[in-house]
Amino acid sequence: MKMLLMTGVVLSFAFVSHVGMAWGGFEEGLAAYKAGNFAAAFKEWKPLAEHGHSKAQYNVGVLYEKGKGVRPDPVQALAWYQRAAAQGEPFAQNNLGTMYEMGRPVPRDYVKADMWYLLSGRQGNAVATKNHEKLVGRMTKDQAARARKLADEWKPAPSGGNGNDRGGNKP
Secondary structure, three states: OOOOOOOOOHHHHOOOOOOOOOOOOHHHHHHHHHOOOHHHHHHHHHHHHHOOOHHHHHHHHHHHHHOOOOOOOHHHHHHHHHHHHHOOOHHHHHHHHHHHHHOOOOOOOHHHHHHHHHHHHOOOOHHHHHHHHHHHOOOOHHHHHHHHHHHHHOOOOOOOOOOOOOOOOOO
16 A cells, blocks of 8 residues: 655655745744644644645645644545645645545546656656556556646646745635
8 A cells, every 4th residue: 555645754844945935834833743743733834835835735735634633634635735736746746646546535547646646756756656657557558648648738836836935726
């Protein structure tokens, strides 16, 4: 079974890009997460996520998926992963691919799953690349071609490209 959350993935976001405005609260959320205070992490990240911060959106999705600091809610996790993935956040793209591959909480769709794996893998996410390699063996040639075409044509949502500025989709 694929693991949606790699150990330490959330912790890998210890940096905050200083392109444009640095967002207060992200590092505080990270410190709270590291301390096991998931409710405090959620409190710090949720406002950032609502304003389009893709890494905060991903982290809020993880908290909902794992039920850390909030009641587990796969539909909310999906929604936050979608927002982050739309801006090009590679870990959210991988997790979204896994949701489509497994058919939880969305209908199973190998083409969408592989598109997200391809996009994430192109950004250096080795887990997504492995997920793509495993999935493509279960897909038809037509499905694999459609996934590649979708990935090739995909464009991120406007956000300045760094996930740390205002923009993207609001919940």
